[in-house]
Amino acid sequence: MGIPLSPRPARVIDLETMRQRQQARKRLIRLAPELDGLEMVYHLPSESDAYYGMPLLAWGLREDGEVVGLVPWMERLTPCQSLEDPEHGHFIGYRDPETEELFEDPPDHKVTELEQAAAYFEYEATEEPTLIQQLPETQGTHALCMDDSGEPWQLKQVFGWRLYSDGAVEALLADERLIDSTPILPGDACLYPGHSRHRVVYFFQRQIANRIRREDPATLEALALMVMPADQEG
Structure with missing residues (x-):
């Protein structure tokens, strides 16, 4: 006759905690x-x-x-x-x-x-995200920036990229009012992380940005279709 096994207590699995750990890695x-x-x-x-x-x-x-x-x-x-x-x-x-x-x-x-x-x-882990690395922008990437619904969008050149301790990467954009020297370099005071000021930031390669500046009809039509959901969200 077998010896009855004592039942093990049920193990509670916190799926949200597991998901957060996987994302962190x-x-x-x-x-x-x-x-x-x-x-x-x-x-x-x-x-x-x-x-x-x-x-x-x-x-x-x-x-x-x-x-x-x-x-x-x-x-x-x-x-x-x-x-x-x-x-x-x-x-x-x-x-x-x-x-x-x-x-x-x-x-x-x-x-x-x-x-x-x-x-x-x-780098030691900190509760608040800290800057751990900066890269210069080497491809002429541009950002289409949108703020509150109804306000005009802005097309801005990206000047660099910042990596933070939480894994987030932010594009560096220039506040034209604060530019006091050129060329603009990643450490300049006129630069700010894109999402710190803009609700939506879309990235484009240089040739697409130039088509937007020239108001190419096909490019502007595609752009309108792309940004429409973001405007509706606002």
């Missing part, structure tokens, strides 16, 4: 600029045979050790692997335009650079 802890022209390749489901290349701005090391390519996409500096939008694009891989090689994983030299830098610059 995905936060960025270090950035490295991409200076060799490597690209992200993506595919638009609406164009079955078309593939597009977009220059990588930087590489990012996450707390869990994963390294991801980063591009200014829609409203944030976005990890390439998170592009799974049926309308705007699906991530395919990385590409070296010089050799036309297509690859899935970040290059070893960038992985090593990020791991060594993260080991060298050890």
